[in-house]
Amino acid sequence: MVLDPVPLQVFAEYFPNGISRYAIGGLFVGLGAGIIYLGTGISAGASTFLESTLSYVSGRSRFKQYVSSRDWRLVFTASIIAGAAIYSFTLGDGFQYSTDVQVWRLFFGGILVGVGTRIGKGCTSGHGVCGVGSASRTSLIGVATFLLVAIGVAQLVAAMGVSP
Amino acid sequence: MSGSDRHPLFMPLIAVGGLIFGFGLGYSHMARPEVVLDFLQFEDLGLPFVMFGGALVTGVVYFLAPKLLERAPLTNRNFERRLKPFDNQVLVGGAIFGVGWGLSGICPGAAYASLGVGNLTILWALAGMFLGAYAQGVWRSRNDTSDTTPAGAD
Numbered sequence: 185m186v187l188d189p190v191p192l193q194v195f196a197e198y199f200p201n202g203i204s205r206y207a208i209g210g211l212f213v214g215l216g217a218g219i220i221y222l223g224t225g226i227s228a229g230a231s232t233f234l235e236s237t238l239s240y241v242s243g244r245s246r247f248k249q250y251v252s253s254r255d256w257r258l259v260f261t262a263s264i265i266a267g268a269a270i271y272s273f274t275l276g277d278g279f280q281y282s283t284d285v286q287v288w289r290l291f292f293g294g295i296l297v298g299v300g301t302r303i304g305k306g307c308t309s310g311h312g313v314c315g316v317g318s319a320s321r322t323s324l325i326g327v328a329t330f331l332l333v334a335i336g337v338a339q340l341v342a343a344m345g346v347s348p
Numbered sequence: 349m350s351g352s353d354r355h356p357l358f359m360p361l362i363a364v365g366g367l368i369f370g371f372g373l374g375y376s377h378m379a380r381p382e383v384v385l386d387f388l389q390f391e392d393l394g395l396p397f398v399m400f401g402g403a404l405v406t407g408v409v410y411f412l413a414p415k416l417l418e419r420a421p422l423t424n425r426n427f428e429r430r431l432k433p434f435d436n437q438v439l440v441g442g443a444i445f446g447v448g449w450g451l452s453g454i455c456p457g458a459a460y461a462s463l464g465v466g467n468l469t470i471l472w473a474l475a476g477m478f479l480g481a482y483a484q485g486v487w488r489s490r491n492d493t494s495d496t497t498p499a500g501a502d
Contacts, residue, residue, distance in 0.1 A: 234456065318430040
């Protein structure tokens with residue numbers, strides 16, 4: 185019986201897909217945000233797009249504050265979609281992927297994501313990438329909060345037998 | 349800083365940055381809710397490398413930019429770190445976002461990228477996000493007495 189050294193066993197158990205895809209993907213994400221910051225001084229988060237785009241159809245003050253940035257945020261989001269499409273077409277599976285996660289989870293989860301990211305001042309990119317990159321205490325606390333809660337909820341839902 | 353007085357390279361730069369950002373989200377597989385849920389259930393712990401890999405790069409850029417340049421070339425903005433004031437909303441909103449993220453496995457940027465890799469089903473999540481953002485915006489605008497016009501245009 186051949187045994188792997190313990191560290192390798194642990195690695196294979198907890199990192200079944202390795203880390204390079206995650207780390208390299210993350211570097212690209214940071215590079216995209218970094219280029220925009222270097223040219224414009226703007227910290228580009230993804231969730232503000234939700235409210236800035238709503239300003240096209242609603243005059244509420246919460247949305248109106250984003251009128252001046254809504255056009256470039258639309259371009260930013262369209263480019264994120266296009267960038268992911270370039271990945272899918274070149275190195276990915278050519279648009280074959282579709283999620284098996286149940287629609288009710290996506291929809292109701294999405295509602296809470298829409299509420300929470302806007303009340304909590306940021307999402308995984310605003311707090312997670314730009315805020316943590318800024319060594320912002322607020323963002324570090326924000327990330328710790330949504331990460332811990334998400335782990336608890338995902339484990340609970342899985343324990344209730346919902347999959348995926 | 350909007351409209352016609354923008355630098356002609358402003359939008360192209362946003363587009364290039366967004367393309368790289370989206371490519372990275374596709375490459376990292378974070379655009380797949382299953383992969384996020386696998387992480388949250390401790391079945392594949394690789395996902396934090398996406399966020400922290402990204403934060404590593406922005407950390408370097410945020411640190412170096414003000415040393416290399418006086419102002420951002422396309423906007424004349426000062427280089428400021430992304431620092432937001434801390435209050436209870438960060439905790440409350442973060443917790444609500446956490447419930448949604450743990451339930452759905454998708455966050456806003458990854459949802460846009462998910463569309464790009466062909467996942468039309470994610471439109472359910474995007475519809476939810478717009479609904480949620482709308483609901484909180486209406487509710488918070490109601491408490492905001494500053495500049496709401498009565499009987500608004502929505």
